[in-house]
Amino acid sequence: MEKIAKQKLNVIVLVDCSKSMQGERIAQVNRALREIKTHLIEMQGENANVDFYVSVITFSTAAYFLNGERCKGVEDFDFKDIKGGGWSNLHLAYEKLGELLKKESKGGIMPDFGGVAPIVLLMTDGHPTKYPLTEEMAALKKLPWFRVALKYGIAIELNDERTKKVLREFVDGNGDVVDCYDAKLLERIIKIIVLTASKLKSTATSVQAGNTIVQQTQMQVQQALQVVEDWEW
């Protein structure tokens, strides 16, 4: 069946690559992102009503789009290993995310008409250098594409309640904050979240109500993560 155009499904990943992420943590992230690419290509080929587009924002002392590319079709996404080092300037990553989540005609990557709510994943292992992030968060919340996005936060080996609060504010009820108690499980957790959410959103029909998809996705991700918890802890 020939289609005029598939809808775009943007998967946006914000990776903390500050000094504390060096070693096992960043290695797990790199492995996860590499595998996600392979799985998303498969998923796109099999069923999907959508084409996957990937954006990776890395933040430490500064925030960058990985490879300098804001958004790439998953097949063309050339993944290069992320390295750790520097501070944790999350507010700069929020600014970069804000650049993406605008309509194309306004300089962003989201379609002017229609489109599928993006999946945004934020992972961090420490308190942001600049705190609080009130202004940056308020600016993001003004963007309709941010409000409808399915958002997940991964707290990597974190016991700091203030940082978890940052993640909860980011997710804002439209997704979940997931604790990763052991960096060795990070790769699996990232894959579960991104792939479960992508699968559900890509197979949902365009006429299905947005809220239903979000709830279904949250439920399925929770169920999938439960398996990790049952086996590993």
Add this chain to the structure above:
Amino acid sequence: MITYLTRTATGYSHLREKKVCQDYSACYHDEERTIVTACDGHGGATYVRSDRGSKYASDAVIRAFGALERSAFYRYTKKEICNKLRLQILCEWNARVERDIYEKRFTKAEISRLDEEQVFRLKQNPVKAYGTTLQGAMIFANKVLCATLGDGGAFLLRKGVLYPIGGEDDETVANLTYSMSQEDAYEHLQVGIFDFSDIDGVLLCTDGVINPYQCLGNFQERFAKPVCLKLQTGQHREIADFIDEMGCKIGIGDDVSLALAMKSGVSLRGYRS
């Protein structure tokens, strides 16, 4: 002389799920005016009568625009006419919906897919069941009048270029849209009056038509221009067939509606790729 066309087709997602077509398009034409509409009933679970909602929206536009007299342009300012039409369209739509609710109570079959909370909410606010967007236009007295609420598209055509009607609306993203069933629908319903001598025509569509093209430039080049060209050369059948195919096969699965009205014999230079 005006040439016009409206067409609605059911989307393949609805065909697969055996749902009724929730879009509605219509036209009215007499010696002094041409009215076209394209309305899109919402697809969420609680909008159990949105197919009727979209029909009533279309009827409301035809009724309100049809009652406008030429003398209004001498007696009132453009702003006054627009505000009267906004109010009239909403009153016409609400009157039809309320009559329907009164005459035809919700049946068990209609609410069988809803959970208890949804049924409760629907009983509190039954108008919600009729939620729909609205796009309507009238060519009359050398003017084009347009009414628009919610996602979809409403454009003026001039030399092959599309000019969106109404202010830019950043809020309608993904599946979010304004609705005739909202309490503040009056705030979001926009009516505009434009001089017809400056433009070639008007194109209205529901989101099922425009969303696959994702951006205005793409929609203009790949859909609007070829369709206008076909309308001008009398190929109405080809346009209707394409809309049908878009619904049942090559679109994004949503219902599709197109309404197009143009001056006959406009220069086709801008419409050729």
